[in-house]
Every structure is written in structure tokens, then in C-alpha cells.
Amino acid sequence: MNEFFVDLGRRWVAASERRGSKITAPTLDARVALELLELARAAAHTHERRFAPLSCDLAGVASERMRSARPDFDDGAAAAYIHEVWKELEGEPAEPT
Numbered sequence: 001m002n003e004f005f006v007d008l009g010r011r012w013v014a015a016s017e018r019r020g021s022k023i024t025a026p027t028l029d030a031r032v033a034l035e036l037l038e039l040a041r042a043a044a045h046t047h048e049r050r051f052a053p054l055s056c057d058l059a060g061v062a063s064e065r066m067r068s069a070r071p072d073f074d075d076g077a078a079a080a081y082i083h084e085v086w087k088e089l090e091g092e093p094a095e096p097t
Helices: 005-019 029-044 051-069 077-087
Strands: none
Touching: 029 051, 029 077, 051 077
């Protein structure tokens, strides 16, 4: 993605180690990142601005639950999943993917 997110991933790893756990550094796929930014924009413009970060958090939780439920759910599928919901939030039909 970019150095900011690489560094942030390292910080999550270090914080988990300070709590006695070992995780791999989280990564952010570029397609998923773009859809999350659009979701945040839609949430900020259609509801309250402060809902934008929490909307992205819910998207991450939902995407990880989809990954657990469907082994074939990759980053491309996650991007399409997020895209579908932010389009609905704006009142637009999502294009089939």
C-alpha cells in the first residue's frame, strides 16, 4: 500500500506483542482501500461525518466474517462486497461484479 500503512501494521504487531500475543502484520489491499475510502465518503455525506471511521470498522469486521465463512473470499471479493454496500448507502444500485 504505502509506507504509512506498513508502519501502522508494524505498530499493531508490536502492540499485540506487548499484550502477550503474536500476530502477522495486517495489510491493506489497494482495491479494498479505495472502496473503504468511498464508504467513508458516503457515510460522511449521507449520514453524520463522524460515522465514517466506524463504518469502515464495520466493513472490516464484516469482511473478516465473510473470509471465515467462505474460503474463496479474497481481497477482490472483499472490495466488491464493500463497494456493494456503499453504493446501497448512497441509494444507488451496485453494478454486478
